[in-house]
Amino acid sequence: MVNRRPSAGLLARSRATTDDAVTENRIATRPVSRISAGSHTRTTSWSRTWLRCAVALALLLLATPSLAADPTPAALDAAPQSMNTDPTPDTFIGELGKLFGKDADEGDVSSAEEASAGTDDSDDDDEGSIGIVGAFNGVSWFSPNSKGAALALDSDMSSLLMLSESSATLLAAASSSGQVTTACALYNKDGSFARAFMGGSVSSLNSTNVGYVFSIDGSGKIDSMAGGVNGPVNALYCDNDTQLVYVGGNFTSTVAGLTTSVATMRAVSTGSLAIYETATAAWRALSFHGLDGPVFDFTKVKDRVYAVGAFTSTADNATHIALGEQPINLNACTLTGGNSAETEGFNDPQNIICTSGADSTGNTWLMRDKLPGYYRIDFPFRTTPSLLRLMNTAYEGRGTKAIRVEAAQNNQVLAMSYLDPELRTEMFCGQSCPLPQDYNWHEFRFVDNDETLANITGVIINIVDWYGMGGGFNKVEMYQRGKYPL
Incomplete structure (x- = not known):
């Protein structure tokens, strides 16, 4: 069994959009297929996934050193919130399948001790990672005997952080109007982390234009994915078997497709659905011409990837879709x-x-x-x-x-x-x-x-x-x- 762990944790923080900070301080309990990092068929039940999440948070508070995140006082005192079922959430969804450095389909975690141990390896550096979601003023590392330096965050910006065992690094900051709402990851054949993919309403990172979706490698280098797409992204699915990334949302085409001639425009017209090929770093032409409504989620069963959303047919059969050819x-x-x-x-x-x-x-x-x-x-x-x-x-x-x-x-x-x-x-x-x-x-x-x-x-x-x-x-x-x- 191959244990897959990113070399450093990735955490994205979106600026709170309401005064109720509690709505930002929760980890969504959507099915793991929504945010699959290994992107294999998920067999873990909802209840088991929620249990892992709760155990992981408890372990996080007890571990030394631990990560401290400073939410607003209102969020600390508020009552727990109900499960988020919004297909376009306002907060970044963490990788629940990677809570203990394991894929959800590689075995059950039966106890807190087993979760804490992770594997039988003696490598102390191989401890896995966990993502924490919310609206924070900053992050810092601390132990019971000493307090680490804090990393202040701009409350008017959405921030992308990389967390290692002893530090937190700011990788990028997005405009206040942009949010990361979905993510997934691809891994190398040896199980090592290759690249994470993030999408949402983000159109700019570090003053660089991105088309609502981007990727980032283990060193923190950001790639715009050939310009991205021309509208917000609601869902991502990373298929490690094919090294393809499925992108769904409220868009009509990839940006690269908009620059092509009319002769090839239909081939890249995507209708809320697009596929990114990591081997060529380019968007793949679909075998059909997209869907007539937005896509909110993906899941894979055997060798087929299914899209879920507010659509009724493909663009091939929708007479009101302009193919422009x-x-x-x-x-x-x-x-x-x-x-x-x-x-x-x-x-x-x-x-x-x-x-x-x-x-x-x-x-x-x-x-x-x-x-x-x-x-x-x-x-x-x-x-x-x-x-x-x-x-x-x-x-x-x-x-x-x-x-x-x-x-x-x-x-x-x-x-x-x-x-x-x-x-x-x-x-x-x-x-x-x-x-x-x-x-x-x-x-x-x-x-x-x-x-x-x-x-x-x-x-x-x-x-x-x-x-x-x-x-x-x-x-x-x-x-x-x-x-x-x-």
Whole structure:
């Protein structure tokens, strides 16, 4: 039997969101599969898991040296709270399966003495670890005869700590609005700790942008996991058999997927579910296209991983999910340029469709100097648009700086989303959507509800701000939901 122990304990602390500190000072008693570190099939019952947790806390108070955490006085005097069944908890969930340095499926702990002994090994350094959850002012090490130095924590920040046998080290601090709500760990073949994975609403660590999920190794080095995902993470599952990490939450795609072309966008469209491959340090394309609702939990039975959440079908079968892969034939549309430039060769709206030419005469559409304008596309049929792709012009320093997209039939402003190139996360816009001045494709997703987007007869791309003397485009493409005659 291989005993798996991290070389150092990991503890995450989230800032209290209410005045009742008791809600932050509890260890959740969800099934171990929710936070599996070894991520094998869990056989330990709820009652046994709760008993281990209680025994571990008692041992923690009696051990020498011990870890002292300073909660608020109100939390110390308050009555015990009921079990947390919220699928999106406000506190970090500790690794219950690792209370005594054992996997939950590797044998039962029958007594406090056996738990304290851990194994028959004589290595005093191999004592396992335990995580403590709550809202604290600081942590310190102490023994009955001497008091160790305390590590003060910023009460306005969420902190990530590494605990060894004699010290506590601050690894990272997150913004006050971000919280870690779920975690799991992977181990090497010899049973040694490899890497922990954490997720939640965290978008920044140590002033570095992360996409709601990140990993950390035994030395404390943090990895952003190829940019993460574009929405909050509710659940993580680490599969040690395959070295894969399953990520579930309220997101539509990985950040890496948002930067790909339309041709590959469907392959990485994840619909609240994503799989991270540690061997390649990249997100794996799913065999289907995600789910139509958020994921709250994972569990594994034999060789299958099951997701639990508020969804009713896969995105493959949900007709209201925008796959954004069916192009609209712009050659069959009526194209109009508002305030087109008077310069010959740059004033034809047809210049920027179905072309691979450079930014030059016959391949670029420009507006008049220092005047707002628009590029209008009227469809030959009613459709539901899903994606607008634009390539900016930089001809003689010109270019479009911001756009506003409207429905042609009623001039209603349509809500869009785009990938912020600096924050590496999905942003939303309406009245003014930014467009960088470069020769890359920039994608804008239509995010209004089905009632608003159904039966659109055309769109008006208003140029509301520009670079240099005026706006314009080098290329334009549009995509729709479903299949329509082209």
